[in-house]
Amino acid sequence: MADSSEGGGQDRAPWAVRPDQSRGRLHPEPGGDPRSPFQRDRDRIIHASAFRRLQYKTQVFVFHEGDHFRTRLTHSIEVAQIARSIARRLRLDEDLAEALALAHDLGHPPFGHAGEEALDSQMRPYGGFDHNAQSLKVVTLLESRYAGFDGLNLSWETLEGLAKHNGPLRRPPPYIAEYDRRHPLDLSTHASAEAQVAALADDIAYNNHDLDDGVRARLFTLEEAAALPLIGDAYQEARAHYPGIAPDRLISETVRRVINWMVQDVVAEAGRRIAALAPRSADDIRAADRPMVAFSAPMQEANLAIREFLFQRMYRHWRVNRTIQKSKRVTQLLFQLLHGGPQMLPRSWRDRAGEPGSAQAAMVVCDYIAGMTDRFALEEHRRLTDPNVPG
Structure with a gap:
């Protein structure tokens, strides 16, 4: 029987997570809030x-x-x-x-994946x-x-x-x-179907919007991307439906179609997998031997082709490579300077950092840098390296 309790009267499937059966919070809080x-x-x-x-x-x-x-x-x-x-x-x-x-x-x-790679390399001795x-x-x-x-x-x-x-x-x-x-999170099982949906939505958004940004940044043309499976079909359909369409609208119409087709594929494939499993609860989804929310095999193949195209034509484009290398150097130098000199951290961070060069200092500096925006990281780099910029 479908559940429609809490959360706006949603008609939930039996295998959906039920808000009224949540396992709660680490720190109990008073009830009475009308929100789920x-x-x-x-x-x-x-x-x-x-x-x-x-x-x-x-x-x-x-x-x-x-x-x-x-x-x-x-x-x-x-x-x-x-x-x-x-x-x-x-x-x-x-x-x-x-x-x-x-x-x-x-x-x-x-700095995106460049910042992550730089922090990972600096934190390797500490996990x-x-x-x-x-x-x-x-x-x-x-x-x-x-x-x-x-x-x-x-x-x-x-x-x-x-x-x-x-x-x-x-x-x-x-x-x-x-x-x-x-606070045990049952790490050995799959997550809920809702979490699996969020993961697939990330893949859909990431690849399609990087296609959009890549074309608009002139790292490659839409016609080059249209040689890919799925992208080509969407491109041709948009052109056929709107003859003479302006290029900026054509990329939007192409990406919109690809997102829609990917969503439809995920819904259909998840429906097939759930029907085969016949789960009766969210825990049945977690205990399954494979994810229940996934692309079909043909769509997964098309998605991998898009990802490979973006890797070659966007993420390894010479202009992007320059940005990546500069961003890595900024991140690495920030870490090295602050790890060796945690006394340069703002007071609330410095008090927790411990001795220069220590594992505790590394953890605190990593958290400090990971929380930075691009703009703040560049400003902090200037403050720490340029004698003409006030600290």
Whole structure:
């Protein structure tokens, strides 16, 4: 029987996560709030400082390279819209899927994957750096908005989805393993269907919007991308439907169609997998031997072709390579200077850093840098390296 309790009267499937059966929060809070626990989670994420900073954290381009390219904030909003659409079609809890989509990039450092690779290399002696683990750390420790606890005190289901939305964690990153010892997240199973939806929505948004940004940045042409499966079909359909369409509208019409086809594919494939499993609860989804929310094999192949094209023509374009190398150097130097001289950290961070060069200093410096926006990282680099810039 479908569930329509809490959360706007959603007609939920039996295998959807039920807000009235949430496993609760690490720190119990008084009841009486008319919102469901996942609506409260979503609202806390949106009001978090880390969420606001996503506005100036970029995907591929550094913030000053153009006002029209995606940032982590616009990407997260687009992922949330796609996740909510898929969750509605599958009769899942839309609020949980949306909360996970909005929170999934909170742990990304400045400068996109370049910043992540640089931090990972500097943190290798201390367990490395993983942006998914950092997202969990942000919402369970680093945010400091509430008097009664560190972090946002999100519900168990949201934390579970953040930790393992990409699948079971056999060898979790250090922070996830540490947190799991205090508040077990069942790391050996799959996450809920809602978390799986958020992960697929991320893939859909990421590839399609990088295609859009890549064309608009003139790293490649739409006609070159149209040689790919799926992209070519969408391109030809848009041109046939709108003869003489302007190029900027043609790319939008092409990407819109590809997103729609991918969403339809995920809904159909998830429907087939769920029908075969015949789950009776959200825990049946978690205990399955494979994800229930996935692309079909042909769509997965097409998606991989798009990803490979973007890797070759966008992420390894000479202009992007220059940005990547500069961004890595900035991130590495910031880490080295502050790790060796934690007395240069702002007071609230310095008090926790311990001795110069220590493991504790490395952890604190890593958290400090990971929270930076592109703009702040560049300003901090200038303050630490240019004698003419006041500290």
